[in-house]
Amino acid sequence: MNDIGKSLRLFVGVFFLDYKRDRFVTVRSHFHQDIKIEESNASIDDTLERIAAQYVYKDDRRRFLRFMQKEHIIRETKASATEEVIMYFRLCASDGSYKWYGIFLQYDESHDTTNVYVVLDTWRRQVSFAEVEQYYNETYHLKKLDDYEDIKLNKGEMFDDLIESIRLPVYWKNERLEYEGANYEFLKLHGLNDAQLMLGQTDAQLGWRIDETHSAAIEHTIIEEGRVFYDLHSTINANGYPASITEAKFPYYSHGQIKGLIGIYSDDDDINHVRKDIEMTKVVDPETKFLTYRAFLGTLEKFDYSYRRYGEDYLVVILEVNDFVRYAQNYGEEIRAKLLARIVTIVSQIFYPKAYYGRIGEGRFMVASKQTDIGAMRKLMLKVMKDVHDIHEIDGCLVDMNADFSYCKGSESEDLDHLLRMLNERLSHAQRQHTGDAIFQGNAVLITLEQFDDAQDRVIIMNQEKCEIAYMNKAFLSDSHLPLNYDYRHQTCYSLLHGRTSPCENCDMVRLSVQAFSTRKYRNLNTGIDYVSHSTLIPWMGEHYRFTVAINLSEYMEDNQANKDLLYYEINANDAIRLAIEETDPEIGIQKMIDRIARNLEAERFFIFEENDDDTVSCSYEWERDEGVALKPTLQRIPKARLQHLYEQFERNEVVLVPNGEKYLLDHPGVNYLIDGIKSAVSGYLRNSERSYGFTEVINPSPKTFKSATELLTTLTWFLALMLRNRDNLKEMQRLTNEDQLTGVLNRRGFEKAIVDIPEGTTILAIFADINGLKRMNDTYGHKEGDALIKRATQVMSDIFGKDHVFRMGGDEFLIYKEITSEEEADHYLSLLKASSAYHQVSLAIGSTITTAPVEDINAFIKVIDAKMYEDKGRHYHRRSTDRQKA
Numbered sequence: 007m008n009d010i011g012k013s014l015r016l017f018v019g020v021f022f023l024d025y026k027r028d029r030f031v032t033v034r035s036h037f038h039q040d041i042k043i044e045e046s047n048a049s050i051d052d053t054l055e056r057i058a059a060q061y062v063y064k065d066d067r068r069r070f071l072r073f074m075q076k077e078h079i080i081r082e083t084k085a086s087a088t089e090e091v092i093m094y095f096r097l098c099a100s101d102g103s104y105k106w107y108g109i110f111l112q113y114d115e116s117h118d119t120t121n122v123y124v125v126l127d128t129w130r131r132q133v134s135f136a137e138v139e140q141y142y143n144e145t146y147h148l149k150k151l152d153d154y155e156d157i158k159l160n161k162g163e164m165f166d167d168l169i170e171s172i173r174l175p176v177y178w179k180n181e182r183l184e185y186e187g188a189n190y191e192f193l194k195l196h197g198l199n200d201a202q203l204m205l206g207q208t209d210a211q212l213g214w215r216i217d218e219t220h221s222a223a224i225e226h227t228i229i230e231e232g233r234v235f236y237d238l239h240s241t242i243n244a245n246g247y248p249a250s251i252t253e254a255k256f257p258y259y260s261h262g263q264i265k266g267l268i269g270i271y272s273d274d275d276d277i278n279h280v281r282k283d284i285e286m287t288k289v290v291d292p293e294t295k296f297l298t299y300r301a302f303l304g305t306l307e308k309f310d311y312s313y314r315r316y317g318e319d320y321l322v323v324i325l326e327v328n329d330f331v332r333y334a335q336n337y338g339e340e341i342r343a344k345l346l347a348r349i350v351t352i353v354s355q356i357f358y359p360k361a362y363y364g365r366i367g368e369g370r371f372m373v374a375s376k377q378t379d380i381g382a383m384r385k386l387m388l389k390v391m392k393d394v395h396d397i398h399e400i401d402g403c404l405v406d407m408n409a410d411f412s413y414c415k416g417s418e419s420e421d422l423d424h425l426l427r428m429l430n431e432r433l434s435h436a437q438r439q440h441t442g443d444a445i446f447q448g449n450a451v452l453i454t455l456e457q458f459d460d461a462q463d464r465v466i467i468m469n470q471e472k473c474e475i476a477y478m479n480k481a482f483l484s485d486s487h488l489p490l491n492y493d494y495r496h497q498t499c500y501s502l503l504h505g506r507t508s509p510c511e512n513c514d515m516v517r518l519s520v521q522a523f524s525t526r527k528y529r530n531l532n533t534g535i536d537y538v539s540h541s542t543l544i545p546w547m548g549e550h551y552r553f554t555v556a557i558n559l560s561e562y563m564e565d566n567q568a569n570k571d572l573l574y575y576e577i578n579a580n581d582a583i584r585l586a587i588e589e590t591d592p593e594i595g596i597q598k599m600i601d602r603i604a605r606n607l608e609a610e611r612f613f614i615f616e617e618n619d620d621d622t623v624s625c626s627y628e629w630e631r632d633e634g635v636a637l638k639p640t641l642q643r644i645p646k647a648r649l650q651h652l653y654e655q656f657e658r659n660e661v662v663l664v665p666n667g668e669k670y671l672l673d674h675p676g677v678n679y680l681i682d683g684i685k686s687a688v689s690g691y692l693r694n695s696e697r698s699y700g701f702t703e704v705i706n707p708s709p710k711t712f713k714s715a716t717e718l719l720t721t722l723t724w725f726l727a728l729m730l731r732n733r734d735n736l737k738e739m740q741r742l743t744n745e746d747q748l749t750g751v752l753n754r755r756g757f758e759k760a761i762v763d764i765p766e767g768t769t770i771l772a773i774f775a776d777i778n779g780l781k782r783m784n785d786t787y788g789h790k791e792g793d794a795l796i797k798r799a800t801q802v803m804s805d806i807f808g809k810d811h812v813f814r815m816g817g818d819e820f821l822i823y824k825e826i827t828s829e830e831e832a833d834h835y836l837s838l839l840k841a842s843s844a845y846h847q848v849s850l851a852i853g854s855t856i857t858t859a860p861v862e863d864i865n866a867f868i869k870v871i872d873a874k875m876y877e878d879k880g881r882h883y884h885r886r887s888t889d890r891q892k893a
Contacts, residue, residue, distance in 0.1 A: 019126035023050050025076065026121075030054070063096035063104050070095050073109070079122055083113040175271040178258065183208050183225050186266065195271070197245025197359065213360030213376040216241045216248070216308045219316040225255065228267045232257050241308050246363055247290065247297065248305045291365045293343070294350045302364025302372055306422055309374055313416040321383060323373045324429045325353060325411040327394055328437070330369030337403045345400050352393045356386050372429075378415060380456050387411050410436040439545065464537070464556040466499070469549060470518075473498045473509060476551060485535055485558060505532045515552055518543045522588055525580070527559070535560045538580060578606045578718060583725055592733035596627060596726065600702075603722055604629045607688070607715055608708035611681070613641070614692070616700040616730070621646050623700055641680060651677050652701070656691040660723065661716045663688055681705060688715040690723035692730065699727050746814040748793060749800040757813035757821055764859040770823050771832040771856055773839070774871040775803065777818040778849035799848045806838050821868065832856055851875050 020033040030053040048056070054074050058067045072078060073093050082091040090112045096104040110125040175192035179185055185204045193201060196214065209218045221240055227233055234256040242249050253271045257264045289301040297305060309320040327349055334342035353371050354363065361375035377383070394409040412432030419425035458465040458479045467477040475494045483490055486503055500506040500513075509515075518524055523540045530537065539556035557580065582602040589595035596614070604612035611634070614627040625641035646653070651674060655662045664670045667684040671677060685706050692699040702723055707715055744756035752760065764770060777799050784792035796818065803812045803822055813821045826832050836854060843850045853874025861867045 019124075021124040021126070023076075023122040023124065025050070061098045063098070066095045069093075074111075076122070079111050079113055083111065089113075176268065178266055178268045179225070180266045181229050181264070183222060183229075183267075185212075192271070195244050195249075196242075203359075210376065213357070214243045216305075216376075217312045217316065217318070218376060219312075219318045225267055228255055228257050229264055232264055243359070243362065246295075246359070246361075248301075248308065248362060293346060294363075294365045296350070296353075296363040296365040296371065299364060299366040302362065302366065302374070305362050305364070306374055306425075309376075310416055310422040310425070318376065319378050320374060320376055320416045321378045321380075321413060322416075322425065322429060323356065323383065323387065323411055323413045324366075324433050325356075325371045325373070325387070325390065325409055326433060326437070327369040327407055327409045329405075329407045333403075333405050333407070334368065337400070341400050341403050345397070345405065348397055348400070349394065352390055356390060357383075380413070380454065383413060384454065387413075412436055435546070464554075464558060466552075466554050466556070467544075467546070468499050468552050468554075470515060470543060470552055471549065473500060473515070475499055475502065476546075481558075482556075485530075485533060487533070503532065504530060514541065518552060520544065520550070523584060525584055540580070540584065578602070582606075582722060586725070586729055592729055592736055596729050596733065597629075599722070599726065599729070600627055600629050603718065604631070604704065606718065607704055607711045609704045609706060610634075611637075611703075611705040613638075613681075613703040613705070614700065614726070614730075615641070615644075615703065616692075617646070617698060618643065623649065626700075637681065644680065648678065648680075652689060656689075656701070660691045661688065661719045662691075663712070663716065665712065686712055688712070688719060690719040690726075692723055692727040694724065694727045694731065696731070699730050702726065749797055749814055751800055751804065751809055751812045751814055751820075753813065754815045757815070758864055760810075760813075761823065761859075761861050761864060764823075764825070764861075766860055768825050768859040769827065769856065770859060771826045771835060771854060772867070772871050773822040773824075773836070774853040774868070774875040775799075775820045775822065775839070776851040776875050777820075778851055780818040795848070798846060799843070799850065802842050802846050802848055803839065806835065806842060815868075821871075826856070829856065853877065 022031050022033065023029075024031055028049045030048070030050050054071060058070050062070045073091075079091070083089055090110055092108055092110050094106050094108050097107045099105050107126055112123045114121045114123060175189065175195050177185060177188040177192050184206050185201075185208075188201055188204070193199070196204075198204060204212060209215045209221060215221050217240055221238075224235055224238065228235065234254070236254045238253050238255060240251055240253060242251055251271045253269055255267055255269045257267050259265060289298060290296070291298050296302075306322065309322075312318045313320055330345065330349070333345060337345075349369070353373070356363075356373045357375040357377050360377055361373050364372040364374075366372050391409045391411070394407055397405055397407060399405060410433060412429055412435075414425050414428045414432065416425065419428060455467075455477055458477075461479055462481060464482040464485060465477070465479040466475065466482050468475045474496050475498070478486075478488075478494055480490050483492060483494075488494070488502075494502060498509075500509050504510060512528065514524055514526055518541055520543045523542045525538065525540050527536065527538050529535070536559035537556040538559060539554050541552055541554040543550045544553045545551075582599045585602055586595035586599040589598060600612050600614065610631050612627075612629040613625050615623040616626045617623050620643075622643045622645055624643055625638045628636060628638040630636065652662065664684070664687040667679070667686060671679070680703075683706075686709075688704040688707060690702040690704075692701055702719065704715060704719070744752050744759065746753045777795060780792055780795060783795050796814075799820070800812065800814070803820060807822050807824050811822055811824055815821050824835055826835070832854070836852070839850070839852065853871045853876070855871050855874065857867065
């Protein structure tokens, strides 16, 4: 702009606004001679009004006058890196047609003058689109798309439209309403650093608009009809905060056809107002940068309005970090702030960046989103709960927290107040059930009602006291000839399902307990349907509820004979499953289950082979008819390579049938049976979505049950795999329960279990060892060094007696037992222990005794050797005192 005087001939017109004299001055103009109005007495504003009325296209006039305002020019030129601003408008040419012209402005405030230089120039169509794109990206920070050339716009078409409001947030979408690009201002407003995070996604997928359905309807109209919309009001997610904006949307064309649309958010003043609102403490919590409770409720009101008006469902989650307040009070403000920051980081991952976050109290948060996938939400929330549980210390301060949550959809509630009540009631229930703690430490399994919605079996939950129905899945509603959206809540089961005015005489409600399932067959006289049901009591919402899973027998009986056979085996499968789940010990449950399966199939033998880590399989369970010779000991560590043919068939079918054993060997050379005497066999693949466990092997089932074995094993192999997984999980939990976390050896509970398993008559050496000086070590050098001493002492004992024979009884006390054959062997072990502990600079007080299994009174047994240990400890401290006196 400083070289304007040298380049006047290159432009259509050069003017300046003399604000000191309030005059519009023409320096040079090839546009229209009557714009040369230096001698006019009209003010700048009046002149601009006349130019707008006479020469500016009617749809551009408002924007032109705003662009030429002094305040706007000063603000924009000072903010510009080039100290100039540019905007394009359609102006009336001398031939009466409207053409695009660029207006360049530069503000000059020097030598006691206040001028704005105005340069008018045409948009040169001979400039290549690549050059325009490069200039456009470099000047206005547009994020370039990798596949931009694939759009194949006519020269300048998209550029002309976008350039109209380049200083504002601008975006563009394709015909499918997927984002294809955005400028820097747009990305900044939405808290994005890279356009790639939004490309190819719709507003619904991004969760940016509370009124996404209404907005999408307008955008479809633009694509289909080519209409232009101004002053559209919407609420957007501005980097996690709700922002009310005004925008314009219009189509863009390529080769005469609409290829997408462009959107522009409000003017600068509106955007700045939004940003100022976000910064106000009444909207944003200063500690977490989440919305305050009041601001979050305001956002929920918009979500709820959008649902009631347009049917756009939404999801709200409430999360409470239990014990946060207690730790905050105990450890002080600095630790509280750091702990809160850790929690905020964890909470921020819920549906980010497609959600709004609110802090509603100490350790309590809410999240709202258009993402209503319950499965995805629960997966996220379980990770959040785990991450909270995994916080163990803050700057050396130990913490042990868990979190509970609840959720509710807008479609579940009558209004926003009802939704908030439901959220709090559900959260209170979760906390009463200690859900957040149980999933990490107990044997609770989290199952949501949504998981039963589409189940083929009938599922119903009802209150034990009032018999009121709390839940029915779709299959049960269909059996009862009720619509799928029927509101059954607070209706009794006997009135709705059986057409009675009082409870059924044969109701088994009074016989149910929380300890087991009760199975029965019954007929619903109201519908004529026969069922096999499995029922139990579950604690829910502070009361006991009956939980029932039922099989519709009539549904099966209406099919052909094959289905009747299938029904028979389904019943047998359910019986086998019932036997398994009634047992608290999975080992016994699995054995009972295979016993039932083998007897139903009238087999000679039944095996379960489980996979090992070394690519082998081993027989872990065996059933034989008529107490035959056990083969399990000989079926261990079999290479999987020998079973390659079987595993290849498992890839195609979960159950493999061998109707004729001899013929099968002839048809498959190289295949060898693991067991002799196979006439027929049925193999079932044991696997679930997580892993492969192995396979079952049914040997020589009866001919009449052979064909139906597929249906039975298809159901039961999956359940057997589940039982094996639960068995392994239980073993792992028992290991963790019986194991000392610091040292890795067993604890007192582990000792009490191990000591009773020692065979009767075995002579054992029992040693009670106490680490001398541990308290002094902790007090002098800290607990870290004290822990190191404990670990060193543990290693000394484990190296001599074996890790499985060393037990940490608590603090600095250890108990050791070892099977021996003589007192000399006992003396040898004691000498080794004393020598090794001295060598490793571990001082131990040792008490020992020799006894014979079984140990009838464990506490008395421990008391005896504990007393001997304290005698040794007294001698140790006496020696130290004597040594100090001599010194």
